[in-house]
Amino acid sequence: MPELPEVEAIAHHLREHAVGKFIERIDVAAISAIKTFDPPFTALQGLSVTGAGRYGKFLDLDVDGVHLVIHLARAGWLRWSDALPKAPPRPGRGPLALRVHLDDGSGFDLTEAGTKKGLAAYVVRDVQDVPGIARLGPDALSLDAASLGEILANQGGRIKNTLIDQRVIAGIGNAYSDEILHAAKLSPFKIAKKLTEEEVATLAQAILDVEADAVARSVGQKVARLKGEKRSGLKVHARTGMPCPVCGDGVAEISLADKSYQYCPTCQTGGKKLNDRRMDRLLK
Incomplete structure (x- = not known):
């Protein structure tokens, strides 16, 4: 997307x-x-x-x-x-x-x-x-730690879902939310309003760094090359089973009905794999 x-x-x-x-x-x-x-x-x-x-x-x-x-x-x-x-x-x-x-x-x-x-x-x-x-929320590139903290204080869901909700923050989708959470070393299952002040500041910087870097790499490219440019810059999204470029652990996946998202257990969840209910049902 x-x-x-x-x-x-x-x-x-x-x-x-x-x-x-x-x-x-x-x-x-x-x-x-x-x-x-x-x-x-x-x-x-x-x-x-x-x-x-x-x-x-x-x-x-x-x-x-x-x-x-x-x-x-x-x-x-x-x-x-x-x-x-x-x-x-x-x-x-x-x-x-x-x-x-x-x-x-x-x-x-x-x-x-x-x-x-x-x-x-x-x-x-x-x-x-x-x-x-x-219905759009503030643009992702407009956020600083203070404004992000105000937004997250009212969000009781998982941080992954909060980041991709366009009514909350505009512009972030499934792929770059995985990249942002990996850069911030945050579990996608963390509850948004329970992030510490330090975690919010780290997340705000990760949003800016990931999105601004992707914009810098994309702007000026021919439109036909943008999809390839996007894939080349991803560290965890769509890289299930491949080594994390930061720690070398295998990238893990959570599968949903119509999409999936990826994370690094070592970098983001203390070495634990998150419960993937879809895969649990398939293995029974």
Whole structure:
């Protein structure tokens, strides 16, 4: 899933390659991805792209004051092309959801792999009209120890779940939350509001270090290379059974219904493996 660093890098790419150009037309290939009707998507035609930004994991393309807001969800992606096909795509065929043509022949496709569709596109006059943006908590890169402490004081759940709740903190997803907790040497099962003042300070620094480093590595990369860049920088996420680069212990995993997360027992849980109920049931 694209998270804060990848979305920031895509926004940077669009600022460099799309700003100043005019939208020639938009082809809708998957009606299910379209979440608004007023203004219609046709309202963007003939307008110039004036900016590109990010709200949490939402991508915002400013088109003369009208906003094309995109949430790539779990399996969505933006594919940039310097020369898009002129022929309109066939609706409902393949991963393509939306194609945006710019006046110089360049543009981008919004695609989504798999059968579970979550990619969403909105055309709004005010980004706060997008429900997901209106509900966002403070951006992960805006937090210091004091503000994070105030947030966590009201969170009674596990710190892993707190970090990925966009209503609490915006921008952190499953992968980078694993990396942040590993950097902070915290168990994903720790209760958020029970963290000590020292743990909160360490966590705040880990959030900044992990996210800022990933942004620095991602911004300036071609969009097609961002997924590989993300994978190359991960120390524990999606590395089950591989040695932790800090201590050498094997990275362990917790499996859930539709995702999993990873941690290092030595670095984060005092050498103990957390109870993986899904695996326990499979072994019975």
